[in-house]
Amino acid sequence: MKTSLSSRSTRNLTTRLREANRSLARWYPGETGRRQPVHTFYGGAHLFKSDSARRLGRLARRALEAYAPDFVVFAQAIGLPGAEELRGTPAQASALAAREELRSGSFVKILKNRTK
Secondary structure: OOOOOOHHHHHHHHHHHHHHHHHHHHHOOOOOOOOOOOOOOOOOHHHOOOOHHHHHHHHHHHHHHHHOOOHHHHHHHOOOOOHHHOOOOHHHHHHHHHOHHHOOOHHHHHHHHHOO
């Protein structure tokens, strides 16, 4: 019994797969590369409760406060280019928090509380 495919059969298969993949890519081009979630929570439905998002948010906030208490430490922790030259002061943190793109909820509150 022959256990391998001939080049002719694989050529036909790969041609059909290539066409199918191109068609799929037209309909579903993939991620845009814009904002992406920082982390994903995997768990069964039996683990999900009405307050799951709030509880996970609290845990994430505590981790941020513990391991990246200001923008300098955060930038260095995630390896942003130029982060090693950053010098953080409370005034700089306040200025950063005032920027329009950061005016979303608790992150601004954390920064403001740390600069008082």
